[in-house]
Amino acid sequence: MLEITLVGxxxxxPLPNRWLTSLVIRYNGRMILxxxxxxxxxxxxxxxxSLNPIDIICITHFHADHIAGLVGLFLTMGNMGRTKPVKxxxxxNVENIVKSLCVIAPELPFQLEFLEIQDDFxxxxxxxxxxKAFAVEHSTKCYGYSFRLKRKGKFLPDKAKELGIPxxxxxxxxxxxxxxIDEKIFTPDMVMGSERxxxxxxxxxxxxxxxxxIDNAKDNDILICEGMYDTPDKLQKAIEKKHxxxxxxxxxxxxxxxxxxxLTHYSPCIENPNENIYTATDIFENTKAGYDGINKILMFxx
Amino acid sequence: MLEITLVGxxxxxPLPNRWLTSLVIRYNGRMILxxxxxxxxxxxxxxxxSLNPIDIICITHFHADHIAGLVGLFLTMGNMGRTKPVKxxxxxNVENIVKSLCVIAPELPFQLEFLEIQDDFxxxxxxxxxxKAFAVEHSTKCYGYSFRLKRKGKFLPDKAKELGIPxxxxxxxxxxxxxxIDEKIFTPDMVMGSERxxxxxxxxxxxxxxxxxIDNAKDNDILICEGMYDTPDKLQKAIEKKHxxxxxxxxxxxxxxxxxxxLTHYSPCIENPNENIYTATDIFENTKAGYDGINKILMFxx
Numbered sequence: 001m002l003e004i005t006l007v008g009x010x011x012x013x014p015l016p017n018r019w020l021t022s023l024v025i026r027y028n029g030r031m032i033l034x035x036x037x038x039x040x041x042x043x044x045x046x047x048x049x050s051l052n053p054i055d056i057i058c059i060t061h062f063h064a065d066h067i068a069g070l071v072g073l074f075l076t077m078g079n080m081g082r083t084k085p086v087k088x089x090x091x092x093n094v095e096n097i098v099k100s101l102c103v104i105a106p107e108l109p110f111q112l113e114f115l116e117i118q119d120d121f122x123x124x125x126x127x128x129x130x131x132k133a134f135a136v137e138h139s140t141k142c143y144g145y146s147f148r149l150k151r152k153g154k155f156l157p158d159k160a161k162e163l164g165i166p167x168x169x170x171x172x173x174x175x176x177x178x179x180x181i182d183e184k185i186f187t188p189d190m191v192m193g194s195e196r197x198x199x200x201x202x203x204x205x206x207x208x209x210x211x212x213x214i215d216n217a218k219d220n221d222i223l224i225c226e227g228m229y230d231t232p233d234k235l236q237k238a239i240e241k242k243h244x245x246x247x248x249x250x251x252x253x254x255x256x257x258x259x260x261x262x263l264t265h266y267s268p269c270i271e272n273p274n275e276n277i278y279t280a281t282d283i284f285e286n287t288k289a290g291y292d293g294i295n296k297i298l299m300f301x302x
Numbered sequence: 303m304l305e306i307t308l309v310g311x312x313x314x315x316p317l318p319n320r321w322l323t324s325l326v327i328r329y330n331g332r333m334i335l336x337x338x339x340x341x342x343x344x345x346x347x348x349x350x351x352s353l354n355p356i357d358i359i360c361i362t363h364f365h366a367d368h369i370a371g372l373v374g375l376f377l378t379m380g381n382m383g384r385t386k387p388v389k390x391x392x393x394x395n396v397e398n399i400v401k402s403l404c405v406i407a408p409e410l411p412f413q414l415e416f417l418e419i420q421d422d423f424x425x426x427x428x429x430x431x432x433x434k435a436f437a438v439e440h441s442t443k444c445y446g447y448s449f450r451l452k453r454k455g456k457f458l459p460d461k462a463k464e465l466g467i468p469x470x471x472x473x474x475x476x477x478x479x480x481x482x483i484d485e486k487i488f489t490p491d492m493v494m495g496s497e498r499x500x501x502x503x504x505x506x507x508x509x510x511x512x513x514x515x516i517d518n519a520k521d522n523d524i525l526i527c528e529g530m531y532d533t534p535d536k537l538q539k540a541i542e543k544k545h546x547x548x549x550x551x552x553x554x555x556x557x558x559x560x561x562x563x564x565l566t567h568y569s570p571c572i573e574n575p576n577e578n579i580y581t582a583t584d585i586f587e588n589t590k591a592g593y594d595g596i597n598k599i600l601m602f603x604x
Contacts, residue, residue: 013378014341016348038374039316039341046318064377064406072340072370076315100405104366 002027002149002199004222005295007043009273011205011228011243011265012065019043019292020065021205021265023224025147026053028127034058034145034203040069041076047293051077056126058133059090060205061142062097070098071105078109085111089124089133091141092116117143134216136207138242144204146216151300152176153193160191199298202258205265208239209248217256221298224290225249227263230276243267246276250283262290304329304451304501306524307597309345311575313507313530313545313567314367321345321594322367323507323567325526327449328355330429336360336447336505342371343378349595353379358428360435361392362507363444364399372400373407380411387413391426391435393443394418419445436518438509440544446506448518453602454478455495462493501600504560507567510541511550519558523600526592527551529565532578545569548578552585564592 003026008019020037024044031053033044044051051073060066077086088098095114102108115124120135120143128150133143155174165186169179178187202217205226217223228243229235238245246263253261261284266273273289280287288294305328310321322339326346333355335346346353353375362368379388390400397416404410417426422437422445430452435445457476467488471481480489504519507528519525530545531537540547548565555563563586568575575591582589590596 013374013381014344016344038371039344042316042318042341062406064373067406068370068374069340071366072315075366079315097405100402103399103402104364104369 001300002147002201002298003295004201004224004298005047005049005293006224006262006264006290007047008037008040008292009264009266009290009294010065010268011226012268014039014065015268017292018266018268019046020069021226023203024049025201027129027149029053030055030127032056032058032126032131032147035060035066035205036069036073037065038068038072041073043292047295050080052080052082054086055084056087056089056131058131058143058145059088059094060144061091061138061140062093063140063206066206067097067101071101074102074108074112075105078105082110085113087113087115089115089122089131090117091143132216134212135210136204136212137210138206138208142206144202144207144213144216146202146220147200149199149298151196151198153195156191156193163190165191197301199300201298202256206243208242209244209252213252214256217252217258220256220258222260222262222296223249223253223256223258224262224264225252226265227273227280227289228265228267230270230273230279232279246280246287247283250280250287253284253287259286260296261287262294263287264290303602304449304503304600305597306503306526306600307349307351307595308526308564308566308592309349310339310342310594311566311568311592311596312367312570313528314570316341316367317570319594320568320570321348322371323528325505326351327503329431329451331355332357332429334358334360334428334433334449337362337368337507338371338375339367340370340374343375345594349597352382354382354384356388357386358389358391358433360433360445360447361390361396362446363393363440363442364395365442365508368508369399369403373403376404376410376414377407380407384412387415389415389417391417391424391433392419393445434518436514437512438506438514439512440508440510444508446504446509446515446518448504448522449502451501451600453498453500455497458493458495465492467493499603501602503600504558508545510544511546511554515554516558519554519560522558522560524562524564524598525551525555525558525560526564526566527554528567529575529582529591530567530569532568532572532575532581534581548582548589549585552582552589555586555589561588562598563589564596565589566592 005024010018022040023034025032122133200220201222203224227246307326312320324342325336327334424435502522503524505526529548
């Protein structure tokens, strides 16, 4: 299972009742944070999560509303006893930029490891998960992220019986280990069905609609997508500022055939993100206007 | 008059119910901000103030809990239409450090002007106010700030009559302008009494008790002083970390003969800053455990 929580949903600057957009993914006792604007450490804690399990931070781009909270987060993690390295994924120059911000935090008790996205694409494993970064289209270089938790095939007891594998070895094979019985090697693929549909989600803010979002979000369980502006009269502004309308996000969700869409990264001018949600739901019914703390546990299907 | 608001009272890192320590001074439609940790822009807005009138930002030192919110503040001020320069006062290298933080805000629509404290001391006028910075004693170079609003002497109508100055010129002299009547020059000092006691306050956090605080706070209307730790059993920790106990702040207030003391910059371990306030009030009765939003208007006496 994966637990996802949109700890903030604001764009541009934080509001007294809306933190900046940031997503927490909890998986197997570990945490991934996507973006960290000013106040994100508080937003995470307000959702009831400790900061300590954050192992990976994915940065979409280097505008302050997505990164200015990083130093405060690091210091608080240090204060709370973090000593394990933290991995930061981001675009070109991520290491220099984060180090520049860290001028006021020269002595962190843990290492920062940097992974720079090369040639606009990155794919890395994280346990049974695959993290991908892909380019989107903003006023500055910006990346979306997708996360896929793989799911093994079903164990096939009939096959195991047919091969004469004693029951005591089945667990090893289910765990992906090979076993040797009477000098004969049995590998997991001999008794496991083909890989089943896992869990998947895609996250993108600060972008115009792009084919890359559709491709990455294809058949996902959830798409978390910016909806900086609500009504169609803001289209020109959205084009100029390289953001999206609710309806554009909904069109992506529909084309990509996702199960659910959460909108986020609202303009500070939007007081009630739900007010014009119909502009999205008319296109893609299962749209939710994300709010600070919206949470979902994604479970493997049957 | 001066209006002072302690917009946050936390030390080290922000808590969900306590912003980082920062003071707003409002004077004559303008604002001075002292320190700007992560979230201070929100703390100021939660107090109901616009960010736009902030003309001067005084930085005590470069630990993140006192400066990490600067970039976010600048960007929001820019978003809100600020075009007038903002002056930043701080210790050695203030310009380089702030510019390093601004790597994620390369295009602010207003200028930053830097005033570096030289030889551990600074004194500058700001309207009828004098702003002073003085060195305190922390684990890194750190400064306290004091603010004094001057008050002119009383206008002496008997003297004006004696000198034969027509009433229609009295206002000019009261405003500090000289007037020429029948080719004779009359200067304000001829009709004004000597300067009266103005308003004064001193602010210091992140320091052990020092003589410099006592000297600057002497007879002040208010001293805003750190009280990182409450009870006497934390003395050793206070000495090691270069902070103060409530009682040490109270002793300064007593020795300096201030009218009122506000404690601030509490350790995140202090859940209720009022709980052990007696450790200060036993020494200096008019002590308040500062809280986010505590506010006072200082008025000239009669």
